Amino acid sequence: MSTVTTLLEGRTAVxxxxxxxxxxxxxxxxxxxxxxxxxxxxxxxxxxxxAAGLRGQGIQSIGVQCDVTDEDEVRNVVDHAVTEFGGLDVWVNNAGITRDASLKKMSLADFRLVTDVHLTGTWLGVRAASARMRENGGGAIVNISSMSGKAGNPGQTNYSAAKAGIVGMTKAAAKELAHHGVRVNAVQPGLIETAMTRAMPAESFAAMEASIPMRRAGQPVDVANVVLFLSSGLAGYMTGAVLEVAGGRLM
Structure with missing residues (x-):
């Protein structure tokens, strides 16, 4: 088996x-x-x-229900990883939602919900995962931010604020945890072709694509490959980094 297929051999990821x-x-x-x-x-x-679909592809995997804003449920995911697979080496904070609206129309409830899921959810994940990783002598945490957290998007004051906050949290946590062998990095995706972006009006999607120097939207695998890199030993001397996966947009 080639090295590239064993970058995370023997490790457990959430x-x-x-x-x-x-x-x-x-x-x-x-x-x-x-x-x-x-x-x-x-x-x-x-x-x-x-999870069943991944097992059908030969990947050892389980699915666990989790509200990332509930600290007990987040800790429960850590416990599942340790019980089922014997440890915890990689944690990816990806969960998120959107509730887009202008400042004038956005409700306080929707502002709080989006910031709670993205920002509090990421903080709870970092805290719970790093507590276990410190016991193990190390690990890798990858937080999913967004280019919206770099430049801000109209109609997304909640989402942009939360994604910008994840960048600051990543850097602060990286400084706290480095001497424990726990690396904390972030990824900022740009326009990625998903069910959510495919629901955009065609003209809006085309206009965004035209603003990208590489002249195309990204695919989920483009983000996943960067997360893989940050999770692996290839990024062993990287912490507190924020990598843009955006085809050059907003550089």
Whole structure:
């Protein structure tokens, strides 16, 4: 077996928001490269089905229902990883939602919900995962931010604020945890072709694509491959980094 297929051999990874889209592709890619994968998602049936699909591809995986804003449920995912697969080496904070609206029309409830899922959810994941990783002598945490957190998007004051906050959290946690052997990095995807972006009006999608120097939207695997890199020993001397996966947009 070639080295590239064993980058994560013997390691256990958790991916939140993994029932579909980018999260599921991250879980698949980590599994293809040898990881045993725990898929966590709020949607119980969907995450169990997703995990079963990965097992059908020869990937060791289980699905666990998890509300990432609930600290007990996040800790439960850590416990599942340790019980089922013997440890925890990689944690990917991917879970997220959108509730887009202008400042004038956005409700306080929707602002709080989006920031709670993205920002509090990521913080709970970093805290729970790093506590276990410190006991093990190391690990890798990857937080999924967004280019919206770099430049801001109209109609997304909640989402942009949360994704920018993830960058600051990543750097602060990286400084706290480096001497424990725990690396914390972030990825900022740009326009990625998913069910959510495919639902955009065609003219809006085309206009965004035209603003990308590489002249195309990214695919979920483009994000997943960068997460794989940051999760592996290839990035062993990287922490606190924020990698843009955006085809050159907003550089």
């Amino acid at each position: 991916v939140t928001g993994a029932a579909q889209g980018i999260g599921l592709e991250i879980a698949r890619v980590l599994g293809v490269h040898g990881a045993k994968v725990v898929l966590a998602d709020l949607r119980d049936d969907a995450v169990l089905e997703a």
